Amino acid sequence: MKKFMLIFVLLLLSLTGCWDRAELEEVGFVIGIAFxxxxxxxxxxxxxxxxxxxxxxxxxxxxxxxxxxSPFFNITSTGVTNFNMIRDISKRRSRSLNFxxxxxxxxxxxxxxxxxxxxxLDLYTRDHEMRRKTHVxxxxxxxxxxxMDKLPLEDMPAISIEMINENYTKALEMIETRDIGxxxxxxxxxQSYLISGVNKEHREDMNISGAALMKGEDNKMITWxxxxxxxxxxxxxxEAKNGxxxxxxxxxxxxxFEILSHATNVNxxxxxxxxxxxxxxxTEGTFSESWIPGLEINNLETIKKMExxxxxxxxxxxxxxxxxxxxxxxxxxxxxxxxxxRKEYQYWKQIKEDWExxxxxxxxxxxxxxxxxxxxxxxTQEKTS
Amino acid sequence: MKSPLSYSISPxxxxxxxxxxxxxxxxxxxxxxxxxxxxxxxxxxxxxxAGAIIILFIILYVRLQQHFPGExxxxxxxxxxxxKWIARGISLLFLIYFLCLMAYEVRVLAxxxxxxxxxxxxxxxxxxxxxxxxxYAVSKGTQGIVxxxxxFLPIVVFVLLGxxxxxxxxxxxxxxLPVMPEGVLPVLAATKVTLLSFLGIEILFxxxxxxxxxxxxxxxxxxxxxxxxxxxxxVTVVTYANFTVDTxxxxxxxxxxxxxxLEIPGGFFERLESLMIxxxxxxxxxxxSIVQLIFVQLFQxxxxxxxxxxxxxxxxxxxxxFIVAFIPDSITETFMFGEWISWLGTSLYVFSLGCGxxxxxxxxxxxxxxxxxx
Numbered sequence: 001m002k003k004f005m006l007i008f009v010l011l012l013l014s015l016t017g018c019w020d021r022a023e024l025e026e027v028g029f030v031i032g033i034a035f036x037x038x039x040x041x042x043x044x045x046x047x048x049x050x051x052x053x054x055x056x057x058x059x060x061x062x063x064x065x066x067x068x069x070s071p072f073f074n075i076t077s078t079g080v081t082n083f084n085m086i087r088d089i090s091k092r093r094s095r096s097l098n099f100x101x102x103x104x105x106x107x108x109x110x111x112x113x114x115x116x117x118x119x120x121l122d123l124y125t126r127d128h129e130m131r132r133k134t135h136v137x138x139x140x141x142x143x144x145x146x147x148m149d150k151l152p153l154e155d156m157p158a159i160s161i162e163m164i165n166e167n168y169t170k171a172l173e174m175i176e177t178r179d180i181g182x183x184x185x186x187x188x189x190x191q192s193y194l195i196s197g198v199n200k201e202h203r204e205d206m207n208i209s210g211a212a213l214m215k216g217e218d219n220k221m222i223t224w225x226x227x228x229x230x231x232x233x234x235x236x237x238x239e240a241k242n243g244x245x246x247x248x249x250x251x252x253x254x255x256x257f258e259i260l261s262h263a264t265n266v267n268x269x270x271x272x273x274x275x276x277x278x279x280x281x282x283t284e285g286t287f288s289e290s291w292i293p294g295l296e297i298n299n300l301e302t303i304k305k306m307e308x309x310x311x312x313x314x315x316x317x318x319x320x321x322x323x324x325x326x327x328x329x330x331x332x333x334x335x336x337x338x339x340x341x342r343k344e345y346q347y348w349k350q351i352k353e354d355w356e357x358x359x360x361x362x363x364x365x366x367x368x369x370x371x372x373x374x375x376x377x378x379x380t381q382e383k384t385s
Numbered sequence: 386m387k388s389p390l391s392y393s394i395s396p397x398x399x400x401x402x403x404x405x406x407x408x409x410x411x412x413x414x415x416x417x418x419x420x421x422x423x424x425x426x427x428x429x430x431x432x433x434x435a436g437a438i439i440i441l442f443i444i445l446y447v448r449l450q451q452h453f454p455g456e457x458x459x460x461x462x463x464x465x466x467x468x469k470w471i472a473r474g475i476s477l478l479f480l481i482y483f484l485c486l487m488a489y490e491v492r493v494l495a496x497x498x499x500x501x502x503x504x505x506x507x508x509x510x511x512x513x514x515x516x517x518x519x520x521y522a523v524s525k526g527t528q529g530i531v532x533x534x535x536x537f538l539p540i541v542v543f544v545l546l547g548x549x550x551x552x553x554x555x556x557x558x559x560x561x562l563p564v565m566p567e568g569v570l571p572v573l574a575a576t577k578v579t580l581l582s583f584l585g586i587e588i589l590f591x592x593x594x595x596x597x598x599x600x601x602x603x604x605x606x607x608x609x610x611x612x613x614x615x616x617x618x619x620v621t622v623v624t625y626a627n628f629t630v631d632t633x634x635x636x637x638x639x640x641x642x643x644x645x646x647l648e649i650p651g652g653f654f655e656r657l658e659s660l661m662i663x664x665x666x667x668x669x670x671x672x673x674s675i676v677q678l679i680f681v682q683l684f685q686x687x688x689x690x691x692x693x694x695x696x697x698x699x700x701x702x703x704x705x706x707f708i709v710a711f712i713p714d715s716i717t718e719t720f721m722f723g724e725w726i727s728w729l730g731t732s733l734y735v736f737s738l739g740c741g742x743x744x745x746x747x748x749x750x751x752x753x754x755x756x757x758x759x
Contacts, residue, residue, distance in 0.1 A: 100656070128501050132646055181628070181646065188631040342559070345566030 028095035029054075031072070032104040032158030034143035035111055035120060038078050045111060047085045048076045048144035049097060050158050057155045071155040074147050082123040099129045103162040105136045105180070106198060108143040112212055112221035118187065125184050132181030135165050137198045138212040138221065145200050157206075161198065164208050172234055172243030172259075173209045173227040191338075192216040192331035192356060194233065197224060215331055216356060222329060225321075232321030235281050235314055236334050236369075238264035247306075247313050249292055256289035257310050257375065268339045270347065275365040277336055279322075280372070281314060287378040297378045311371035318369045332362045392528045394595045396602055398535060400609035402592065402675065403585070405534040407613050408541065409672040410493040411582030413640045413665070414720070415617060416624040418578045420633040423571040426561045428579075429621050431572045435579035436614030439586060440607050442734065446589055447603045449741050454598035458590040458737060460686070462744050475737055476687040479587075482733055483680040484702070485726045487673050488709035491515055492719050494669045495710075501641060501662055512710055515670065516703040522674040523681060523699045527595055530678050537667045542616070544664045548640075548657075549619045551647050556626035581727035582617065583610070585672070587734045591679045637716070677702065 032050035056071040075093060077085040090096050105124065107117060117136075124130045139146060151160040168174040178195050186193040194211040201207065211230055212221045225233070234240040245257040267278040287297055287306065296302055325331055337355050341348040354360050394402070419428030446458075453461040459479075463472035494515060495508035503511070522530055565572065593601060624639045627646060636642050644661035681698050713719040 132642070181632075184635075185629050185632045188635060189629065342562040345563050 027098045029101045030097050030099050034106045036108045036143050037110050044078050044080050046076050046078050048074050050074050050147040102134050104158045106139050106143040112138045115218050115220045118219050134180045136178050138195050140199045149203050169241035172231045175211050176239050190216045192333050229321045232317040235318045247309050253292040257285050258288040259285040268343050277367045279369045282372045284374040284376050287375050303375050307373045310373040315369050315371045322367050326363050330357050393597050396600050396605040398531050400605040401538050402531050402534045403609045405538045405671040406588050406675050407585035408668050413638045415582050416621045416633050416639040419575050420630045422578050423575045426630045427572050428575050431575035431579050432618045434576045439583045440610050443606050444603050450593050451601050457594040458741050482729050483676050487676050487706045489723050489726050490669050490673050492710040519674040519677050520699045523677045530674050534671050541668050549623050552623050558626045560626050560629045584730045
């Protein structure tokens with residue numbers, strides 16, 4: 001028995017070593033990644049890693065040593081595969097890269113147009129360190145540009161982007177955040193999808209709006225959708241959470257409708273070889289700002305009139321996007337296809353392959369949009385004097 | 386290795402031991418296995434179906450067991466002259482099966498830990514440590530193992546239910562539609578896969594011998610199977626709802642990935658998959674220690690003399706388990722190995738059950754004859 005005890009004690013001693021020790025001070029946390037095409041060699045691409053310097057975070061240190069140096073640094077590497085570039089950084093900087101806190105991936109528009117996204121997402125969904133919640137954006141212009149300048153309030157530009165991205169409920173011009181997980185879902189299902197665009201026109205400013213339209217069959221970006229389109233998209237998808245609608249009375253005075261609740265119901269029916277989609281947009285909100293002189297908003301008639309103006313406007317936004325998709329780009333970004341799959345599975349199996357595309361069936365689908373707007377209250381002011 | 390004879394397993398304990406035996410590595414991969422088998426969202430129906438079939442199997446066995454309380458199935462069969470050799474053969478097969486099963490579980494565990502938790506620690510060390518721990522547990526005998534299961538199971542179920550409920554927040558249950566678009570056939574095809582993840586019921590052949598005659602009842606065991614089926618069902622449904630069926634086919638360990646998906650509002654907790662895997666370690670520990678216990682007892686009874694010293698068997702057994710565990714070279718081979726083991730287990734269960742009934746029937750005939758002549 002004594003012998004055994006001895007062996008156990010020896011085992012304990014030899015097993016206490018930690019193979020996987022990683023000191024926090026020895027790891028470089030990558031918060032953002034940007035992909036750009038390489039100007040010299042079109043076969044390779046540039047990856048920019050946006051790495052946190054925690055000691056320079058404001059309010060981070062106990063001595064309040066903020067302001068000493070930049071709270072982040074960017075480093076760019078060139079190559080044809082992701083992992084190779086990650087390891088390339090190990091040759092050049094002291095700390096090995098860690099992706100557990102990766103928040104944002106920004107892809108240059110030019111790369112997005114080349115089905116580049118499949119390759120990127122492969123590593124970032126395959127590796128266990130990466131999370132499926134990482135946001136993905138497409139940039140107009142250079143992608144690494146977005147990580148260059150610190151924006152006010154947050155320590156790192158990538159964190160700013162992530163937080164701006166999560167404001168999508170407030171702005172009707174933004175789509176719901178797309179993370180790696182959702183994109184890989186769309187990719188495996190061969191569906192067309194949107195990715196938010198990030199736009200950096202001036203230094204010290206950034207703008208997330210519009211979206212890149214990705215075609216389902218080859219994952220190539222085909223065009224940008226502008227802010228007006230995104231509004232329509234949000235209405236059809238039922239994602240206009242808390243945005244506002246600016247409308248005018250007789251093309252003159254403006255007023256604002258703030259959305260409080262919104263739901264869209266899409267009903268699919270197959271009649272006489274026609275695919276009929278009934279899109280019913282229901283929304284309720286408040287009358288929040290008025291530039292109309294002498295408006296008596298507590299009058300039912302007036303409210304009716306306002307509601308009519310609004311529903312017209314919303315209907316226009318939705319139908320114009322649907323039309324654009326059907327006639328110009330032939331992409332079903334509204335997931336009408338899966339709706340058919342749910343209701344008419346046998347029929348869907350036949351047409352699955354030619355649902356989208358120029359000669360596709362989606363193009364011929366009959367989509368009807370109905371809007372019901374309700375102004376439920378008008379805040380604390382009854383009359384504009 | 387002798388545990389106090391006075392100890393007998395109560396029905397409730399038996400039920401929970403069964404649950405902790407069945408829930409092993411299966412649930413980590415089940416959603417993917419189902420999704421890639423039929424490529425439809427109907428997997429959850431086949432879980433219910435498989436649960437029903439397993440319940441039927443258990444009812445059949447418990448009926449049989451009631452005729453020979455205090456004995457294992459193989460001891461019962463082994464009383465006949467020719468049957469003795471059949472029983473020996475079956476127990477040899479069972480020994481091989483249990484050995485491979487333990488090896489498989491330990492290998493997947495090592496793989497998982499290497500992948501998600503400790504990527505520098507050699508798999509061999511993880512496997513060896515696990516086996517040493519289970520060997521210690523086995524030295525505490527049946528009572529010890531059963532009570533360990535009782536202690537750990539609530540933690541496991543609690544964490545799993547927590548995982549499920551938190552991930553339903555962002556789930557989209559329309560992913561589960563349409564229901565049975567291609568008819569019943571795919572559901573049946575998937576049932577095959579699901580049946581395999583219910584394996585572990587063969588421990589009843591051995592452990593029910595430790596129950597009192599009056600306590601051999603079907604109902605608690607059925608409750609246990611229903612609990613397992615419910616857990617499987619919820620995990621599968623939530624996985625599909627979170628990832629869609631198409632994506633689930635691409636994810637190696639969907640259940641762990643589900644944990645990775647999870648963010649408690651407020652950003653207070655992240656990296657919940659570490660917690661999940663730690664808890665998973667416990668279930669796999671349970672499974673291995675139960676199997677190892679039965680392995681050791683079976684070996685002793687079938688291939689050793691009554692009074693021979695058996696202290697060293699657990700230690701020798703882990704040596705072989707360790708070697709078998711590292712025979713498959715890659716993750717693909719490991720999963721293939723797992724599939725073979727499952728088929729071996731299923732056929733063994735059905736075969737021994739059949740033998741049991743055949744023997745029972747022959748004995749009844751014989752007794753009737755004797756009565757007739759006397």
